Amino acid sequence: MQFVCDYAPMAYIRQVTWSFRLAILLWLTACAIFDLRRREVPNWLTLPVMGLGLVWRITHPLDWLPWALAGVTVALTLAGVLPGGDMKGLVALALYNPGLYLAAWVGAGVVYLFWRLVRDERKMPGYVGFLLGGLVWLWF
Secondary structure (H helix, E strand, C coil): CCCCCCCCHHHHHHCCCHHHHHHHHHHHHHHHHHHHHHCCCCHHHHHHHHHHHHHHHHHCCCCCHHHHHHHHHHHHHHCCCCCHHHHHHHHHHHHHCHHHHHHHHHHHHHHHHHHHHHHCCCCCCHHHHHHHHHHHHHHC
């Protein structure tokens, strides 16, 4: 019996080239540098990647989870929990790969705890945490 779909959705998501993973990490690094220096990431750096994540998810409609995570992220921004720049990056990561999105949240949590201990500030550079999570995601 032949199936219409010959691959498992999560297995397909994992088949990402190293060059694409490197591009994601380079983008996260550039965003983290802007976030550290200015506490703001410019739209010209976040909006195109968010658009590419949207195109990726529309052309690879395998699951509802990326859409749900992106929706929750937008809701958190509308509720005032997340800044807009962090939202755009997290939505792009959620639409690209839910595992990367979750790793970015964990990385941001670790950096937030460290930032509170060292700097005693509430505002922290979120993209530094996203980069840390992205590096862990790349490792595993």
